[in-house]
Amino acid sequence: MRKISIGILGATGTVGQMFVQMLDGHPWFEVTELAASDRSAGKSYGELMRSRWSAGAEIPEYARDMVVKECHPGLDCSIVFSALDSDVAGGIEEEFANHGYAVSTNARNHRMDADVPISIPEINPEHLGLIERQRTRRGSKGFIITNGNCSTISFCMGLKPLYDAFGVEKAVVTTLQALSGAGYPGVPSLDIVGNVIPFINGEEEKMQSEPLKIFGRLSGGAIRNAGFAISATCTRVGVVNGHTESVSVKLSRKADPDEVIEAWEDFNPLAGLGLPSSPRRPITYTRESDRPQPRKDASAGNGMTTVIGRLRECSILDYKFVLLGHNLVRGAAGSAILNAEMLVKQGYIDGQSIGK
């Protein structure tokens, strides 16, 4: 198969670096363009990132001599992965989609647009059907698909098997979110060392609204949101990578603990599709009483697996448990790449480079 050409917008940031790292040697995709702000444009990626690189031991060889460009259509690629700051992502992504590019983004700007899916391939692959509606609106073959917020994605992964098997009526979630979720340089060290910050701007609103769209039903070209209630508290903690979440749920029908664990362990809807970034198991349940922990579990399934543990009865709702997801991988770059693989699988990408 001829590889599909990829551009990375925001390639110098925390998530952008993870794209550069994860796409090294990808069997379907080849990075042909790196782009960032005009502060970075015109410089070689290796030179720019010498003191900023944090996504792995070394900058992948393919990227070192690439010259970083500005984020304007004209880039020679057919898919763009966007890791742009949300202050600028909205307009730039719109421009790329209108010029015929497939845009797979981490930024929040377009998540609630009526014809833009918040895509999680294990949960709502049929939502990609919105792309045709978007193409009609734009008069272009280009489109935008988004990831959920980094905490939302793992939260939804944990809920989905329960939602399908027993129904979910209510969920209460408290997050302990890693520092890398705030980008670079992020939270000042004097604010976070020996401390917990009980507020992340806009995060609780995203966790309470995005899952309802993600679990929604596509009908007549529009998504009808799911109807359960979510209450979220989001905190920042002194962890480098990996968002931990304490979740309590009220189910629509009774289930015993073994059935709940079985629902998680049997969940593997992408098995057999051959998507390169799909982990062997999207969810693992750990029976260790002190897990999951970010340091030990964030890299499960190359960072693509949601690790769940500590299932207990809840004296207010039905069950409570702890889950963990890697915010830069499953919560950002890895999910956007998996989304693009699903686009290829479903025939939405023809692989022809735009902007040549």
Ligand SMILES: NC(=O)c1ccc[n+]([C@@H]2O[C@H](COP(=O)([O-])OP(=O)(O)OC[C@H]3O[C@@H](n4cnc5c(N)ncnc54)[C@H](OP(=O)(O)O)[C@@H]3O)[C@@H](O)[C@H]2O)c1
């Ligand atoms: N970190 C996470 O865990 C996470 C998870 C999910 C989603 N997200 C979302 O992903 C996006 C990137 O997050 P991040 O943590 O990687 O942020 P970051 O480290 O601050 O990186 C931001 C990137 O945007 C570029 N940029 C800033 N202003 C620009 C402009 N005017 N024109 C073009 N490029 C510009 C920067 O380029 P320069 O280096 O040239 O300034 C940099 O490459 C955000 O929308 C964030 O909300 C992050």
